[in-house]
Amino acid sequence: xxxxxxxxxxxxxLTEWGALxxxxxxxxxxxxxxxxxxxxxxxxxxxxxxxxxxxxxxxxATFGFAAGxxxxxxxxxxxxxxxxxxxxxxxxxxxxxxAILLTLLACAAIGGINAFLVIKxxxxxxxxxxxxxxxxxxxxxxxxxxxxINPKVAPAGKTIMMAIPDLFNRLGKxxxxxxxxxxxIILVELFQHQTKHGRFLYMxxxxxxxxxLSGVKVNFYRTLAFIMTAVFSGIGGILIASxxxxxAAGVGGSFLMPAIAAVNIGAAMGGRNKPNAVGTFVxxxxxxxxxxxxxALSFPYYAINIVKGLILLVALIMSNYANxxx
Amino acid sequence: MSKIIMxxxxxxxxxxxALQHVDCDFExxxxxxxVGANGAGKSTLMKVLSGVNAQYTGQIExxxxxxxxxxxxxxxxxGIEIVYQEVDTALVPNLSVGENVMMEYLVYGLxxxxxxxxxxxxxxxxxxxxxxxxxxxxxxxxxALSLAQKQIVVIARAMLGHCKFLILDEPTAPLSVEETKNxxxxxxxxxxxxxxxxxxxxxxxxxxxxxxxxTVLRDxxxxxxxxxxxxxxxxxxxxxxxxxxxxxxxxxxxxxIGGVLLNIKxxxxxxxxxxxxxxxxxxxxIVGLSGLVGAGKTELCKTLFGAFGRQxxxxxxxxxxxxxxxxxAAVKAGMAFIPEERRKEGIVVGESVMENLSLATLKxxxxxxxxxxxxxESRAADTKVADxxxxxxSIRQRVGLLSGGNQQKVTIGKxxxxxxxxxxxxxxxxxxxxxxxxxxxxxxxxxxxxxxGIIYASSEQAEIMSLTDRVYVMxxxxxQKELVTADTNEAELLFYSTGxxxxxxxx
Numbered sequence: 001x002x003x004x005x006x007x008x009x010x011x012x013x014l015t016e017w018g019a020l021x022x023x024x025x026x027x028x029x030x031x032x033x034x035x036x037x038x039x040x041x042x043x044x045x046x047x048x049x050x051x052x053x054x055x056x057x058x059x060x061a062t063f064g065f066a067a068g069x070x071x072x073x074x075x076x077x078x079x080x081x082x083x084x085x086x087x088x089x090x091x092x093x094x095x096x097x098x099a100i101l102l103t104l105l106a107c108a109a110i111g112g113i114n115a116f117l118v119i120k121x122x123x124x125x126x127x128x129x130x131x132x133x134x135x136x137x138x139x140x141x142x143x144x145x146x147x148x149i150n151p152k153v154a155p156a157g158k159t160i161m162m163a164i165p166d167l168f169n170r171l172g173k174x175x176x177x178x179x180x181x182x183x184x185i186i187l188v189e190l191f192q193h194q195t196k197h198g199r200f201l202y203m204x205x206x207x208x209x210x211x212x213l214s215g216v217k218v219n220f221y222r223t224l225a226f227i228m229t230a231v232f233s234g235i236g237g238i239l240i241a242s243x244x245x246x247x248a249a250g251v252g253g254s255f256l257m258p259a260i261a262a263v264n265i266g267a268a269m270g271g272r273n274k275p276n277a278v279g280t281f282v283x284x285x286x287x288x289x290x291x292x293x294x295x296a297l298s299f300p301y302y303a304i305n306i307v308k309g310l311i312l313l314v315a316l317i318m319s320n321y322a323n324x325x326x
Numbered sequence: 327m328s329k330i331i332m333x334x335x336x337x338x339x340x341x342x343x344a345l346q347h348v349d350c351d352f353e354x355x356x357x358x359x360x361v362g363a364n365g366a367g368k369s370t371l372m373k374v375l376s377g378v379n380a381q382y383t384g385q386i387e388x389x390x391x392x393x394x395x396x397x398x399x400x401x402x403x404x405g406i407e408i409v410y411q412e413v414d415t416a417l418v419p420n421l422s423v424g425e426n427v428m429m430e431y432l433v434y435g436l437x438x439x440x441x442x443x444x445x446x447x448x449x450x451x452x453x454x455x456x457x458x459x460x461x462x463x464x465x466x467x468x469x470a471l472s473l474a475q476k477q478i479v480v481i482a483r484a485m486l487g488h489c490k491f492l493i494l495d496e497p498t499a500p501l502s503v504e505e506t507k508n509x510x511x512x513x514x515x516x517x518x519x520x521x522x523x524x525x526x527x528x529x530x531x532x533x534x535x536x537x538x539x540x541t542v543l544r545d546x547x548x549x550x551x552x553x554x555x556x557x558x559x560x561x562x563x564x565x566x567x568x569x570x571x572x573x574x575x576x577x578x579x580x581x582x583i584g585g586v587l588l589n590i591k592x593x594x595x596x597x598x599x600x601x602x603x604x605x606x607x608x609x610x611x612i613v614g615l616s617g618l619v620g621a622g623k624t625e626l627c628k629t630l631f632g633a634f635g636r637q638x639x640x641x642x643x644x645x646x647x648x649x650x651x652x653x654x655a656a657v658k659a660g661m662a663f664i665p666e667e668r669r670k671e672g673i674v675v676g677e678s679v680m681e682n683l684s685l686a687t688l689k690x691x692x693x694x695x696x697x698x699x700x701x702x703e704s705r706a707a708d709t710k711v712a713d714x715x716x717x718x719x720s721i722r723q724r725v726g727l728l729s730g731g732n733q734q735k736v737t738i739g740k741x742x743x744x745x746x747x748x749x750x751x752x753x754x755x756x757x758x759x760x761x762x763x764x765x766x767x768x769x770x771x772x773x774x775x776x777x778x779g780i781i782y783a784s785s786e787q788a789e790i791m792s793l794t795d796r797v798y799v800m801x802x803x804x805x806q807k808e809l810v811t812a813d814t815n816e817a818e819l820l821f822y823s824t825g826x827x828x829x830x831x832x833x
Contacts, residue, residue, distance in 0.1 A: 196688050196696040203685060207674040213633060213665055214686040214740060215657030 015318045016271040019282045022311075023289055030293035037296040049174045051288035052181035053236050053243070057252075058259035058280045059188045060232025064125075065263055065275040066192065067225035068205035069118060073110070073129040074233040074259070076136035078252030081107050081237025083140050083149055086164065086247055090151035093161035096168055104234045110136065111230030115223035141249055149247040164245070172243030181281075184235065189277035201225060202274060258287060261312040268319035287311060327354035327520055328389050328405075328490045330375070335384035337370050337546075344370040345382070348548045350541055354490060357513060357523040359533045359554070362543035363567050363787075363820075368526055371543065372493050375524075376408040377401035405490035411499060413476045416483075417468050424451035424464030427482045454482045458512060474505035481512065491522045498529060499620045510536050528618040530560045530824040542566040564820045568787075576767050576792050580775050583795070584609040586645075587779040588748050590630065593639035599625040600803045603639070607748065607779035612770065614794030614811065615783035618823050622803035623783040624666050627752045630781075631663040632656040643747065657686065662741035666752040666783075668730070672737035675726030679718050679736060680707040682725045686740045710739040714769065731762025738769055749773055750781045755789065767793060787816040787823075801825050 014021065031039040057078055064071040081103050088099035110132070117128040145155050151164045170176055192198035203211045204221045212218045236255065241247050265286060266279025287308055294304055330352045337345040345367045352358055362368045373379035375386075377398040386393050388404055395401050401408075410416065417426050425432060428447045436442065451464040460478050462471075468479060477497060484492055494513070498506045513523055513536055525537055533540060534554060542549040542563065549566050552558070586606050593603035600622045607613045615623045628634055630641070636651040641659075648659035656663070665671035673682050684691060684703050691703040707721040714735045718728055725736050734754060741749065751770065755763045770793070774780050784790050790797050791811060799807045799822040807822040 190697075194697050196692040196698060199681065199688060199698065203674055203677065203681070206676045207670070209671050210674050211685065213631070213653050213663055213671050215654045216685070217652075217654050 011321065012271075015268050015321055017269070018318050019265055019269055019279070019286050019315065023282065023286050026286070026289050026293055030289070030296060034293060034296035038293055043292065043296075045174050045178070047285070047288045047292045048178045048181075050292065051284040052177045053239050054255055054258045054262060054287070055181050055281050055284040056184050056239065057233050057236035057255045058262040058284055059184055059277055060229040060236070061259050061263050062188065062192070062275040062277060062280050063201065063225040063228040063232075065267075066198075066201045066205050067222055068208065069125040069222050069225050071114060071129045071226060071229045072126060072256070073114060073132040073136060074229050075253040075256030076133045076140070076250075077107050077110055077230050077233040078237035078240060078255060079140050079247070079250060080110070080136050080252075081234040082241035082247040082251060083144055085168075085238045086149055086151050086241045087143075089162050089164055089168070090160055091154075091158050096165050100238060103238060104231055107230040107234030107237075108227050111227035112223065114230070115219075115226040118226070119219050119222055137250060137253070144247070144249060146249065148249070151245070168242050169245060170242075172239050172241075177239055177243065180235075180239070184232070185277050185281050188232075192277060197221070197224065205274075258284070258308070261308065261315075262287060264319070265312060265315035268315070273319065283315070328522065329353050330406075330491060330522070331387040332371075332375070333385045333387070335371065335374055335382055335386075337367075337374060337379060337382050343546050345374070345546045347384075348543070348546075350548060350551070352491060352522045352524055354522040355517055355520045356538045357517050357525055357536055359537040359540040360524055360526045360543070361528075361530065361533070361540060361563060361567060366543040366567070367546040368543055369495070370546075372408060372495065372524065372526065375401065375491075376406055376493060378408075402487060405488050406493070407484035407487070407489050407491070408493040409477065409480045409484060409495065409497065411496040413473065413480050416480050417476055419469035420467060422465050422467055423455075423462050423471070423479055424448045426468050426479050427451040427454055427464070427486065429483060430486060450486075451482070454485055458482055458485065459515060460512070472505075473500050474502075474509065477501075477509065478512070485516075489521060491524065492516060493524045493526070495526045496528065496620075497525075498527060498532060506532070528620075528824060530563055531826070533563075534558075544569050560821055560824065560826055561817060564817045564824070568816050568820065576764075576771065578612070578771050578774075578793075581610045581771070582777070583611045584777065587611075587643065588781075589642040589645075591640045591642075593626075593629060593637055593641065595625065595629040595634040595637055597634070598803070599634070600629055602804055603629075605798050605805065605808075607781060609747075609777045609779055610774050611796065612774050612780040612782055612794045614790040614797035615781060615800060616787060616790045616797050616819050616823060617783075617785065617800035617806075619785050621785075621800040621823065623785070623800055624752050625803065626800065627663065627665070627750050627781070627783055630656070631661055631750060633663075657744065657746070660745065660747040661750060662686070662744055662746035662748065663750045664734075664737050664741075664752065664754050666756060668733055668737060668757075669726070673725050673733055676724060678722050679711065679716065679725050679728070680704055680721040682736050683707045683710050683721070683739050687744050690743065706743065710742060713742075714739050715765065729758075729762070731758040731765065734758055734762065734766060735769070738766070746778070748779045748781065750783075752783045753785065754782075755784075787819045790819060791816055799823055 037043065057074065060074055084103040084106055085099055088094045088102055089096060094102065114129055114132055117123055118125045147155065154160045192201065200211065200216050201221050203216060204218050208218050237252055240251055262283035263275045263280050265283030267273060267275045269279035269282055272279065290307060290311060291304055294307060332348065332350045335345055335348045348371060360368050370379060374382045375395065377395045377400045380396040386395055393404055424447050428451050431447065448464045455462050458478065462475060468476060497509060501509060517523055527533060537554050539551065539553050541551040544567060585608060587609045588607040590603055590605050594601045603626055615626060617623050629637055632650040632652045632655055641648050641650055643660055650656035650659050650661065669675055680703065684707065691699045693699055704721060711718060711721060716732050716735045718732065725733060754766055770780055782794055794811045797809050797811050798805045799809065799819060801823060809818065
């Protein structure tokens with residue numbers, strides 16, 4: 001067990017386990033206030049399904065945050081992945097496994113370009129990926145002709161070569177989407193906390209120069225972070241396409257901010273104080289539970305973002321407090 | 327001519343007497359050198375004069391009138407200006423030369439409307455530069471200037487007021503020979519205008535060229551003030567700077583000095599920070615890199631370790647040519663590096679003692695699929711903590727919370743099981759207390775006893791004398807001299823460190 005030099009304190013407990021406590025409290029509150037709708041097995045599945053795409057995309061973002069490179073383009077990568085996966089099948093007649101593989105390879109390549117820009121040209125990651133975000137959005141719009149991609153309706157100059165397989169559509173529904181999410185969480189958690197590469201990723205994020213002068217290949221781990229961010233965004237994007245059946249322009253962008261919020265709410269979890277897979281899941285779950293509960297209470301739809309913002313701010317204030325106490 | 331008389335100046339920091347009863351005077355129209363070893367009190371004295379150090383006791387008189395200098399603006403009002411070695415900190419890089427020279431006007435001189443009179447700004451700035459006989463476009467951005475030009479901008483700014491005294495803190499350290507010559511001409515012109523120049527430098531041979539008189543400080547006390555004439559020699563000054571010779575006894579027994587482990591030929595980095603480096607290290611041998619701050623010791627260490635990328639020249643380890651153009655390659659080739667900036671480059675302060683101790687050797691604790699063996703990792707960390715006597719409540723403690731000495735032990739500890747043959751230490755005892763220093767020395771000797779080759783860079787001559795077997799003295803990015811420690815002394819080290827060339831020059 002961890003050797004705690006300080007005795008138990010309420011503040012410390014709240015910062016480390018606050019997200020879980022908040023989920024628990026929200027559960028109790030919503031269960032009483034919106035009893036008929038909220039507290040049911042079916043609704044629990046709904047919540048898990050609803051947070052799964054955010055969680056998977058956010059898992060990718062944990063790599064960037066861990067290595068200290070902030071990627072702003074991952075929402076747009078998800079959009080591209082959604083568009084590619086569906087059209088590779090419908091327009092280009094590529095069998096589903098290859099379509100998915102090709103999509104993920106394309107995403108990895110985009111991550112590689114991000115890494116190249118940041119490492120070789122020394123542009124700040126935030127700005128380099130901002131540029132990449134615009135480019136990707138533009139590519140997607142050009143590719144789709146600006147309209148919603150519907151695999152059943154061919155745009156001008158294209159023909160529908162293949163109907164989307166049923167299995168692809170099932171990927172985005174419960175239970176498969178939840179199982180995929182859980183597998184991703186376990187894999188990322190194992191990678192980040194049980195392997196050498198995960199450790200180095202965090203070390204590079206904490207102090208790149210010390211890591212470099214200890215023989216760690218810093219640029220390799222930065223590249224890895226960008227690629228992993230892009231691949232998980234790609235998985236998220238494929239699930240977006242599979243769940244909706246169609247791809248609207250900029251659909252991935254709506255996951256950017258919730259994903260960043262989930263990573264940062266979860267970072268303080270368990271006193272780890274760094275982005276991690278399980279914490280990210282808890283962060284996404286907190287947002288999901290509150291959102292779902294508020295819907296159940298018929299809370300005004302347009303005001304829900306206000307609550308999300310408040311959750312993020314409280315979480316950040318608390319983790320800041322934790323850092324200070326250390 | 328104006329004259330400053332400082333009388334009985336003392337400055338005390340908690341536990342340190344930085345200055346003790348120093349009497350000193352400076353005259354307009356003369357250039358006075360201020361010299362002393364590291365920590366002698368030169369900077370403290372100048373901080374008093376420039377108002378940065380308000381906590382002094384004693385009297386200061388300017389032209390016969392007692393004055394109080396308790397803030398930088400006091401000093402400015404009296405006409406005392408200082409140009410620090412790091413000129414970049416005094417300039418705003420993305421503003422023009424004119425704006426930087428006229429900073430005072432921009433900050434205080436704009437009047438109520440806050441409207442800038444650009445014409446006035448540029449003509450005034452140009453006039454000032456002209457008075458200094460330098461041609462610089464006032465509309466050019468400061469970021470595009472060379473270091474020497476930046477220095478001139480700072481000096482020009484100082485001249486704008488009614489400057490009577492100008493303090494130059496190691497102005498020539500970053501300059502080339504040609505740039506130094508130009509600076510000296512500028513200094514002479516200022517002197518001829520009646521400005522008193524106070525010149526701090528470690529490069530003793532320069533002093534003869536530019537200074538009229540010299541004041542030597544040592545351990546916070548004034549040792550001697552005298553006119554610089556032909557009869558004075560560098561060794562005379564060195565002797566005054568060092569005074570005593572002290573040797574901390576370090577037990578270096580039990581080592582067997584073997585064959586050449588590391589052999590470097592004509593090493594240079596890609597930006598010529600260091601050039602023509604030839605040195606060798608035998609197994610079990612402790613080789614010193616001596617030289618003043620800025621002589622290129624750190625740069626040599628980093629070049630060798632691949633931190634600056636691809637080098638020129640050859641590096642042979644055990645007679646085999648090795649590639650060390652990245653730190654990772656250097657580690658693979660058998661090198662270990664303990665950098666000078668411990669908290670920035672040596673340890674990851676936010677992570678645990680264990681994670682820091684395994685940073686360089688994590689692959690030893692990785693199994694299939696690079697999964698970590700946490701048990702073997704923590705066992706190795708426990709062993710190192712016990713062996714190195716690292717004082718920490720647990721290996722899970724964040725390393726940033728340890729004392730400086732214990733942090734340094736962690737930095738050394740991460741290499742112990744790396745199989746490195748050559749250990750490069752860059753000022754490893756900087757900022758750690760006396761007790762921890764002795765422990766670090768012992769660790770280094772222990773490594774040598776195991777047959778490792780040690781490179782030990784330090785700007786403290788006493789440390790080099792007591793720890794090393796052989797020493798290379800660096801000056802201006804080159805090796806000035808190779809000496810056998812037993813046959814030399816601190817004075818000789820300092821002589822070569824300050825640019826002394828050979829015996830002929832000593833007369």
